[in-house]
Each structure stands twice: as structure tokens, then as C-alpha cells.
Amino acid sequence: MMGHTPAPPDPSAGRFKPAGWPTVTPRLVTPDVAGLVEFLVMVFEARGECREGAPSDMRIGDSMIMVSDGGGIREALPAFLHVYVEDADETWRRAIGRGAQSIEAPRDMPYGDRRAMIRDRWGNLWQIATHRGR
DSSP states (O other): OOOOOOOOOOTTBTTTBOTTOOSOOOEEEOSOHHHHHHHHHHHHOOBOOOOSSSOEEEEETTEEEEEEOGGGTSOOOOOEEEEEOSOHHHHHHHHHHTTOEEEEEEEEOTTSEEEEEEEOTTSOEEEEEEEOOO
16 A cells, blocks of 8 residues: 655745645635635535634635635625535535536536536536546
């Protein structure tokens, strides 16, 4: 059994961004932060917590998403996000079960992904995919 070699430290961490954060992070603005955070946890198994007065920093796999109410300055706008998950069919079913609208049912794509698309009740579009190879 081969051991896991940890990634080298991020040389930019602490200089201009927090350790563990990517350089680009999507931010979803909604008047219903608690509802959207719960959706992310239930559908995408996101980790993080809902916070008031500060963005809710949510981790989905190795990615970060910030969710906030915009502080009365930023307006809520829908986003279009592509998310790789372990099981696109199951994730799509969870999303539908949490009130999302199906835009595309899961299907195999010619480039090796099994992909579906939903619109959550906040207007965000999510492409949900599992790469199966060609």
C-alpha cells in the first residue's frame, strides 16, 4: 500500500490569503443565508457553519464558497456553478428532494462525465457531475 505524500505548503498562504483558501472563491449573495447554507450541507455535504454578520465559509470537497446576505450593499444575483461529486445521480436526487428544479436529468456526456443540472430555490444553477472517463 502506497502512502499519501502531503502537498507542499502553499507559499502564498499568510501573505495575501488565508491558508487553505484558493485564489478565486465564489460568493453567493442571498437574503436567506441559513436556507442556502442548509441546502449546501444537505445536497453537497458541505462543511462549515452559518454565521451572522460575516460570510458563511463553506467547503465542498476541496473548494470554498462564501455565502452572505450582501450586507445591504451587494444585491443577490444567481450564480452558475459546476460541481464534481462522487455520485451525480444521488446528489441530483438530494437536490430535487430539497426543492430544487431539475433542468437536466443525469445523463452520460461524450467527454466522460455523468452530468445533471438543477436550479435551487435561490435561482442558482448547479451542474452536478461525476467524471467516469471516456
